[in-house]
Amino acid sequence: MQNTATVIAYGREENGGLALSSSEIFNTTITGAAIAAAVDLGLMDELESSGEVSIPAFCRAHDLDIGCIVQIVRALTSCDIANLDTDTNIVQPGRSFQQVYADKGYFLWLVGGYGYALQHLAALSQNASTPADMDDRSFVKRDGRMVSAAAKQYGARYVDREFLAAIEPCKNEMIADLGCGSAARLIEIATRNPGVEGIGIDIDQNAIGLAQEMVRSAGVDDRIQVVCADIRKLEPEERFAPVTVLMSSFMGHDLWPKDRCLQVLENLQTCFPAVKRFLLCDTYRSDLIPSKQVPIFTLGFELLHAVMRQQVPTRSQWMELFAESSWECVSTRPIGIPYSVIFELRPRTATV
Ligand SMILES: C[S@@+](CC[C@H](N)C(=O)[O-])C[C@H]1O[C@@H](n2cnc3c(N)ncnc32)[C@H](O)[C@@H]1O
Numbered sequence: 128m129q130n131t132a133t134v135i136a137y138g139r140e141e142n143g144g145l146a147l148s149s150s151e152i153f154n155t156t157i158t159g160a161a162i163a164a165a166v167d168l169g170l171m172d173e174l175e176s177s178g179e180v181s182i183p184a185f186c187r188a189h190d191l192d193i194g195c196i197v198q199i200v201r202a203l204t205s206c207d208i209a210n211l212d213t214d215t216n217i218v219q220p221g222r223s224f225q226q227v228y229a230d231k232g233y234f235l236w237l238v239g240g241y242g243y244a245l246q247h248l249a250a251l252s253q254n255a256s257t258p259a260d261m262d263d264r265s266f267v268k269r270d271g272r273m274v275s276a277a278a279k280q281y282g283a284r285y286v287d288r289e290f291l292a293a294i295e296p297c298k299n300e301m302i303a304d305l306g307c308g309s310a311a312r313l314i315e316i317a318t319r320n321p322g323v324e325g326i327g328i329d330i331d332q333n334a335i336g337l338a339q340e341m342v343r344s345a346g347v348d349d350r351i352q353v354v355c356a357d358i359r360k361l362e363p364e365e366r367f368a369p370v371t372v373l374m375s376s377f378m379g380h381d382l383w384p385k386d387r388c389l390q391v392l393e394n395l396q397t398c399f400p401a402v403k404r405f406l407l408c409d410t411y412r413s414d415l416i417p418s419k420q421v422p423i424f425t426l427g428f429e430l431l432h433a434v435m436r437q438q439v440p441t442r443s444q445w446m447e448l449f450a451e452s453s454w455e456c457v458s459t460r461p462i463g464i465p466y467s468v469i470f471e472l473r474p475r476t477a478t479v
Contacts, residue, residue: 146419154205161202163238166231166280167273170196174209174220175228182216230423232280237427239273244434251434258436262359267435271331275308275338278377281424282312285463286376286408291316293406293460293469294374298322303370303399305358306330306378310338313374314345326366327353358382359391361398370399372406377467379409383438385448392452396474405454405472412439413466422465445470 147155165171168189173180182200186193193216200218203209207221220228227234237245244251244267251267258266290312294302299322304313307327317323327342329335338353352366358375359382361367373395382388396402413425432439440448449456454472461468 154202158202158206158208159234160238161199162208162227162231162234164199165203166235167239168196170199171228171231174218174224179217179219182218229284230281232277232282232284233424233427235273235280236277236424240270240277241267241274241427241431242270243268244431248434261436262357264435264437267431271333272337275329275331275334279309279311281464282376286467287312287315289460289462289469290374290376290406290408291319293471294372297372300372301325301369301401302372302374303328303367305373305375305395306381307338307353308334308376309341310351310353311341312376313351314341314347317347317350318345323350325351326370327351328356328358328361329353330355330357359387361394363398363400367398369401371401371403373399373402373404374406374408376408377410379407379445380411380432380439381437383440385440385444388440389448389452392448392454396453402474406469407472408462408467408469409445410439410464410467411442411445414441425465442466442468 162171168191170180170185173185182196183193185191186196197211197216200209200211203218204211204221206227207223208227209221209224210219212218250256256266258264294316297316297320300320302313302316302323302325304310304325304327307313307329310325310327313325313327317325327335327338329338332355335353335355342348342351342353358378379388382391395405410424410428412429413421415421415425417426429439446456449470449472453475455475456470457473458471459468460471
């Protein structure tokens with residue numbers, strides 16, 4: 128029998144040797160955690176806005192342990208993200224700072240959102256860890272607030288511009304955001320369009336807490352409500368009846384496998400009978416062979432969804448599903464996140 132399997136191995140020949148030494152692998156692992164901490168503590172933002180930070184002053188202002196912060200900064204310097212003057216303890220951006228600053232949301236997502244899964248990767252790989260109820264993924268603890276805060280950061284950088292271009296014009300629409308997370312995108316749209324009203328729906332109570340805070344502080348709580356609910360189990364409600372636009376970012380894959388996702392998409396038209404369009408933005412499976420060319424995010428996204436026993440569809444699997452559904456995919460728009468796209472869907476019966 129002919130063997131058609133692909134051997135997945137790092138391209139040593141093209142690289143002339145090992146990809147990375149053990150010390151480089153160890154040190155970059157530490158640096159990933161240090162970046163997430165520096166983002167969470169506001170150190171990255173302060174470096175970006177002020178151009179330099181005095182570690183003693185920063186620690187006094189935020190009640191932080193100076194020894195810890197110096198070591199976090201030393202980890203950043205090991206990857207050229209920061210430069211540290213050891214006499215004054217003043218830190219400045221290094222040559223890689225801007226690149227890492229742009230991508231900071233991914234580090235917060237990986238370490239802050241899914242640190243538990245990384246720590247327990249071996250135990251979670253056991254068949255014994257697979258839950259009987261596949262709708263219940265709480266066996267992989269994640270920090271919903273961090274996941275939402277991270278999505279807000281990488282979203283602002285790599286998604287919002289394309290998303291706003293796709294959704295406009297939306298002068299007097301009622302928009303429901305499925306898996307709204309922090310609701311940042313809904314708030315942005317409502318702030319730009321005073322006639323817009325919205326409903327953010329998310330399964331995670333911590334994400335809903337963050338969304339409520341953000342809606343209030345943006346002063347749009349008279350126009351945006353947030354609801355804690357599972358999109359897979361939605362039922363028609365009076366408040367859903369006027370919704371004309373559905374949107375969803377980075378949640379669609381959570382609805383798979385295919386038959387289940389198909390059912391949920393059909394049910395959306397029942398729950399939102401006035402809907403005219405649906406902007407579904409998501410990351411799809413890359414099927415890349417691991418190498419240095421794999422972009423940021425992809426390897427982590429695919430690993431963590433495997434740990435959660437969550438199938439991630441390919442782009443063509445999404446298209447096959449739409450073809451079988453009562454949603455027509457009328458266009459696709461690329462966004463700045465690897466292997467991610469906005470599918471623009473319309474109900475097949477809709478007259479536009
Ligand atoms: C990666 S976050 C994206 C958040 C937000 N859409 C954004 O782009 O900033 C995915 C969100 O979908 C939510 N989610 C996942 N499955 C869900 C479900 N079945 N029902 C409602 N929300 C869900 C998660 O709790 C999480 O807040």
